[in-house]
Amino acid sequence: MSNQPTARLSTLDRWLPAWIGLAMAAGLALAQLVPGVGDLLTSMEVGGISVPIALGLLVMMYPVLAKVRYDRVAAVTGDKRLLVSSLALNWVLGPALMFALAWLFLADLPEYRTGVIIVGLARCIAMVVIWNDLACGDREAAAVLVALNSVFQVLAFSALGYFYLTVLPGWLGWDSQGLDVSMGQIAVNVLVFLGVPLVAGFLSRLIGERLRGRDWYEERFVPRIGPWALYGLLFTIVVLFALQGDQITSRPLDVVRIAAPLLAYFAVMWGAGMLLGRMLRLGYARSTTLAFTAAGNNFELAIAVAIGTFGATSGQALAGVVGPLIEVPVLVGLVYVSLALARRWPADTAAESPVVEQIR
Known part of the structure; x- marks a missing residue:
């Protein structure tokens, strides 16, 4: 483990917040300077799904999922504390917390409330790898949890979406305006944007390792496709902000209101992960992995579902777009908080000692 956690990252990855900021600015500039760009992008839809956004999301997610060592998924069962903690944080606490925060902050804005709830249902399967690396977390544990969440998300997202967007509000007698979501619609979008x-x-x-071996796959193939995750992400953000540019610039107060529950969510989930890891004596590296896996959200999937279900210019899609606007700077800040905590974190095991000592 390097004393400089960014040493393992490429120049593109180290400057990720800057690239995302530039992509946001470029999208907003397109919306303001190129008349009709929003209408043009909106017209490029098939079955209610924007083709440019679909291509960007698929290009972004494929390299990250191609890096996962799927043969190591079973290894997570060796640390039942990590497995159970991750499942509880991601699939019990996370959706319930975002549901509560959405109603607390956005009770009078059903479209934004729905979009924020969708963000809470989409568990992080991509960006967490970068945050985990920057914070010197356990890379193999991150790979296992990412693979686990990838599979579980395909199975659980639709059911949880139907429960939190339709069933639970009805039980509580709350206003369900804007929450009439088809479980089938969500399932189709999840299968397309995550399953594919x-x-x-x-x-x-599977094929690469069988034909050329793991060394070739890890040392030659993965580095070649790796940068495309960022290219896809940046392209998607440019398109999204071009589509939403007028709404973002004309409704800055709405953006602030959407940001409020997201800020609270990231802080609570990250803190819960670190605290639970410390209580269970998982060690700094795995506690950090647990925290960032819980705090991060798959805003790419949330945006895709919101766009596919409600439309590219909907309030739900705007709430999804605000996700990366808030998540990136907040989680980058939490990386530095994690590294500061590491200097005071007791090494619970012999294997953990080198990690903590080198950060110190």
């Missing part, structure tokens, strides 16, 4: 790159990533590793 997940299967492609799995098959790439």
Whole structure:
């Protein structure tokens, strides 16, 4: 483990916040300077799904999922504390917390409330790898949890979406305006935007390793496709902000209101992960992995579902777009908080000692 956690990252990855900021600015500039660009992008839809956004999301997610070592998923069962903690944080606490925060902050804005709830349902399967690396977390544990969440998300996202967007508000007698969501619609979008790159990533590793071996796959193939995750992400953000540019610039107060529950969510989930890891004596590296896996959200999937279900210019899609606007700077800040905590973190095991000592 390097004393400089960014040493393992490429120049593109180290400057990720800057690239995302530039992509946001470029999208907003397109919306303001190129008349009709929003209408043009909106017209490029098939079955209610924007083709440019679909391509960007698929290009972004494939390299990350192709890096996962799927043969190591079973290894997580060796640390039942990590497995159970991750599942509880990601699939019990996370969606419930975002549901509560959305109603607390956005009770009078049903479209934004729905979009924020969708963000809470989409568990992080991509960006967490970068945050984990920067914070000197356990890379193998991150790979296992990412693979686990990838599979679980395909199975659980639709059911949880139907429960939190339709069933639970009805039980509580709350206003359900804007929450009439088809479980089938969500399932189709999840399968397209998560299932396709997940299967492609799995098959790439399976076929690549069988034909050329793991060394070639890890040392030659993965580095070649790795940068495309960022290219896809940046392209998607440019398109999204071009589509939403007028709404973002004309409704800055709405953006602030959407940001409020997201800020609270990231802080609470990250803190819960670190605290739970410390209580269970998982060690700094795995506690950090647990925290960032819990705090991060798959805003790419959330945006895709919001766009596919409600439309590219909907309030739900705007809430999804605000996700990366808030998540990136907040989680980058939490990386530095994690590294500061590491200097005071007791090494619970012999294997953990080198990690903590080198950060110190």
